[in-house]
Amino acid sequence: MKTLACYSIKGGVGKTASSVNLAYLAAQAGYRTLLIDLDSQGASSFYFRVRPSKKNWGKRFFKTYEQLLKQIKASDFDRLDIIPAHESFRHFDAMLSDQGKREQRLKRVLKGLKKEYDLIILDCPPTLSYLSEAVFHAVNMILVPVIPTTLSERTFEQLQDFFHRNDLPDRMVYPFFSMVQRQKHLHKSTIERLQDTTPRLLEAQIPFSTDIEKMGEHRSPISCFAPRSPGGQAYEALWQEIARKLEKL
Amino acid sequence: MTAHSRWLIKDSDSTERLLDKYRQKFTLEPMQIRHETLSFYDDFEWHLWHRKQLLASNNKGLILRVDDSELTFFDGENPPVFAKNLINPTLKQSIQKLTKGRRLFPMAELEVEFCHYAVRNKDLKKVCDLSVTLTGYGTMVELKGLRGYDKEYRRCLNIVLHSKPDELEHHIFLNSLRLLGIKPSSYSARPHIALTPELDSCDAVAIIASTLWKNVRCNEEGIIRDWDTGFLHQYRVALRRLRALFTQMKQSIGRDESQWFKRQLSQVAQATGRLRDLDVCLASEDYYLSLIPARFHNGLEKLFRDIACERQKEQKNLAQRLNSPEYLSQIGLIESHISLCPQSPPRKGHKAILKQASRQIVSRYNAISMDAIDITGHSPDEQVHDVRLACKKLRYLLEFFADLFPKQEIRPLLKALKQLQNNLGRFNDLCVQRENLEIYLKDRNASAETEAAIHALNSALYSKQRQERAHIGLQLEAFLDDDIRRRVESLIPAAVQRKSKTGRLSE
Numbered sequence: 218m219k220t221l222a223c224y225s226i227k228g229g230v231g232k233t234a235s236s237v238n239l240a241y242l243a244a245q246a247g248y249r250t251l252l253i254d255l256d257s258q259g260a261s262s263f264y265f266r267v268r269p270s271k272k273n274w275g276k277r278f279f280k281t282y283e284q285l286l287k288q289i290k291a292s293d294f295d296r297l298d299i300i301p302a303h304e305s306f307r308h309f310d311a312m313l314s315d316q317g318k319r320e321q322r323l324k325r326v327l328k329g330l331k332k333e334y335d336l337i338i339l340d341c342p343p344t345l346s347y348l349s350e351a352v353f354h355a356v357n358m359i360l361v362p363v364i365p366t367t368l369s370e371r372t373f374e375q376l377q378d379f380f381h382r383n384d385l386p387d388r389m390v391y392p393f394f395s396m397v398q399r400q401k402h403l404h405k406s407t408i409e410r411l412q413d414t415t416p417r418l419l420e421a422q423i424p425f426s427t428d429i430e431k432m433g434e435h436r437s438p439i440s441c442f443a444p445r446s447p448g449g450q451a452y453e454a455l456w457q458e459i460a461r462k463l464e465k466l
Numbered sequence: 467m468t469a470h471s472r473w474l475i476k477d478s479d480s481t482e483r484l485l486d487k488y489r490q491k492f493t494l495e496p497m498q499i500r501h502e503t504l505s506f507y508d509d510f511e512w513h514l515w516h517r518k519q520l521l522a523s524n525n526k527g528l529i530l531r532v533d534d535s536e537l538t539f540f541d542g543e544n545p546p547v548f549a550k551n552l553i554n555p556t557l558k559q560s561i562q563k564l565t566k567g568r569r570l571f572p573m574a575e576l577e578v579e580f581c582h583y584a585v586r587n588k589d590l591k592k593v594c595d596l597s598v599t600l601t602g603y604g605t606m607v608e609l610k611g612l613r614g615y616d617k618e619y620r621r622c623l624n625i626v627l628h629s630k631p632d633e634l635e636h637h638i639f640l641n642s643l644r645l646l647g648i649k650p651s652s653y654s655a656r657p658h659i660a661l662t663p664e665l666d667s668c669d670a671v672a673i674i675a676s677t678l679w680k681n682v683r684c685n686e687e688g689i690i691r692d693w694d695t696g697f698l699h700q701y702r703v704a705l706r707r708l709r710a711l712f713t714q715m716k717q718s719i720g721r722d723e724s725q726w727f728k729r730q731l732s733q734v735a736q737a738t739g740r741l742r743d744l745d746v747c748l749a750s751e752d753y754y755l756s757l758i759p760a761r762f763h764n765g766l767e768k769l770f771r772d773i774a775c776e777r778q779k780e781q782k783n784l785a786q787r788l789n790s791p792e793y794l795s796q797i798g799l800i801e802s803h804i805s806l807c808p809q810s811p812p813r814k815g816h817k818a819i820l821k822q823a824s825r826q827i828v829s830r831y832n833a834i835s836m837d838a839i840d841i842t843g844h845s846p847d848e849q850v851h852d853v854r855l856a857c858k859k860l861r862y863l864l865e866f867f868a869d870l871f872p873k874q875e876i877r878p879l880l881k882a883l884k885q886l887q888n889n890l891g892r893f894n895d896l897c898v899q900r901e902n903l904e905i906y907l908k909d910r911n912a913s914a915e916t917e918a919a920i921h922a923l924n925s926a927l928y929s930k931q932r933q934e935r936a937h938i939g940l941q942l943e944a945f946l947d948d949d950i951r952r953r954v955e956s957l958i959p960a961a962v963q964r965k966s967k968t969g970r971l972s973e
């Protein structure tokens with residue numbers, strides 16, 4: 218079983234859009250896939266029309282994997298299941314703060330799912346916190362969407378600093394460009410500048426696309442309702458690139 | 467893990483009403499509606515049907531498989547002829563195993579409509595899968611739950627249950643084909659022979675003979691049309707069993723009649739030997755190639771092309787023969803003799819079959835024991851062959867008369883014998899194959915390349931043969947073990963046992 222996270226310190230960069238589409242494409246490719254929506258906003262869950270259980274179960278999230286099993290919901294698509302976010306996930310940081318070995322907690326509960334799934338995708342909230350630390354320890358790959366602007370570049374550098382300061386291996390961090398608008402001078406020059414200097418930068422780029430924005434109306438992955446559109450094709454290319462890397466891990 | 471159930475609804479009006487009820491409570495989205503004319507396939511022995519399996523094709527690239535009750539679709543498949551031509555590897559493997567490589571024939575047709583709906587909640591999230599399959603002989607309603615949506619599944623289930631459906635044990639296709647009057651043929655490679663213990667032994671022999679004879683005749687058309695190699699094989703097996711029956715039970719029908727049948731049956735079988743050898747050889751091509759280094763492959767492939775040519779000719783000859791007036795009149799003659807059998811049974815022919823058969827079995831077993839005593843790791847191969855033939859005779863006896871004895875006694879016996887025979891059989895096959903290769907070399911001007919390949923193959927086969935030979939001692943020992951002996955002797959009815967003091971009842 219492989220685990221990957223879509224993560225960025227910055228909000229609104231396309232983490233959720235990527236999680237949703239990659240999860241869909243992985244399942245289509247034959248991976249038994251579980252998407253876990255760690256963001257209490259529940260955006261991924263919304264895209265798949267999955268509602269969380271009414272119970273306030275967030276406080277049991279890190280206890281045992283059986284707790285997670287109970288919350289799994291099938292998506293409309295073969296091989297793709299979802300653990301929808303619950304409002305109580307807001308308190309993850311507080312919960313983790315008074316637990317021992319907190320950075321290992323997530324890794325430990327996810328291990329229990331390895332019989333059932335080939336791939337777990339985590340959609341993360343935009344924070345640098347105990348939860349994100351636990352995520353970094355739990356996954357094989359961290360995908361970081363980067364909008365090619367100076368501000369976005371800065372937050373990516375912050376993430377790298379954090380990894381160095383905390384002795385985390387940055388070889389699992391894979392940035393890629395998201396919401397790219399080639400006609401914008403700033404985007405173009407940022408991409409050109411970073412392309413040769415950023416380690417492990419993925420080749421695939423996700424363009425800014427109204428089809429991707431429309432995922433909210435359709436409440437389904439773009440790869441499902443408009444696979445041939447530029448946005449759909451871009452996610453397909455991104456998935457292919459990631460799948461090759463996953464195979465080698 | 468997720469809930470799943472299937473139900474039968476007999477008339478189509480109630481199906482409509484049912485769908486309406488779903489529409490009231492949920493959003494019903496049609497995902498797929500297709501109409502297909504399906505041809506169902508099975509082999510000559512109905513292997514699939516007997517295992518509650520179905521294989522169908524829409525003759526437009528789609529194959530459907532029903533495994534007990536699970537239906538699976540396979541795209542990009544031609545209508546099946548042999549399992550080995552199927553493309554999907556899992557499908558191919560399992561059908562090949564089930565049909566034992568036999569040719570598939572269309573056996574029935576059904577018009578089918580598949581409707582697949584997604585049952586959705588207020589968010590338009592799918593909460594249950596609903597499939598409705600109509601065959602004209604009934605409607606199958608199938609519900610599949612989704613993980614995490616148990617409550618919704620139960621609501622869906624209640625809607626079906628409300629319409630008071632019938633339970634459906636198997637897939638609707640199976641039900642529909644039955645209603646259509648499709649039945650498997652009564653042919654069986656190992657026909658069950660019902661005998662009663664008190665039957666006169668001569669009459670029992672006649673019953674067995676006429677059953678086996680039917681198998682000979684049933685396979686003729688398949689041989690003539692060259693449908694698959696199984697027809698010739700089973701034709702020969704039936705002849706061989708018949709011969710064994712008449713030889714071994716000669717006390718029951720009399721020496722002359724037995725002799726007559728033996729001669730006739732041998733003649734009929736003789737004309738088929740060459741083709742069978744060639745079939746066996748051709749079937750081992752891949753195996754042979756795997757036994758020798760790649761540099762010999764060319765030579766061997768050339769040999770196989772030659773053999774394939776010869777086989778075609780041989781098949782034509784045999785087909786001609788089976789259509790010839792000579793063959794037909796010989797067959798007619800045998801057939802009348804079988805229906806008149808027994809013509810003048812000797813006194814022993816009126817003894818009860820149970821007694822006769824059990825004596826015969828014990829005496830066969832003892833004969834094997836005697837032959838086996840001298841067999842060591844170094845005894846000549848001929849001696850091993852004698853034991854093999856003796857085992858074969860015993861096997862036939864046990865099979866003819868299995869019905870007369872308690873199953874729990876016969877089964878372990880057959881199992882032990884089968885193990886020994888497998889070992890002996892493989893040993894013998896290797897001998898025969900090597901001999902055939904030698905003959906090929908002598909008879910033809912094989913190219914240097916082919917000659918080298920045959921030499922390489924022969925030595926590979928020889929070492930396999932020695933390996934098999936090495937196991938024979940132990941296998942024999944196991945078969946002659948006290949437990950098996952006791953079982954064999956227990957086959958004799960108590961009343962008869964008391965009369966013979968030694969327990970050795972050889973004739």
Ligand SMILES: Nc1ncnc2c1ncn2[C@@H]1O[C@H](COP(=O)(O)OP(=O)(O)OP(=O)(O)O)[C@@H](O)[C@H]1O
Pocket residue numbers: 227228229230231232233234235256260341342343395396397423424425426427429430431432433
């Ligand atoms: N490639 C794109 N082109 C156009 N719009 C996009 C693209 N990717 C995402 N969006 C839109 O941008 C918004 C933010 O995207 P998304 O929710 O995927 O980002 P996020 O990083 O998960 O945000 P958050 O940090 O709030 O979780 C959404 O409205 C989404 O529809």
Ligand SMILES: [Mg+2]
Pocket residue numbers: 232233234256260340341
């Ligand atoms: Mg998000």
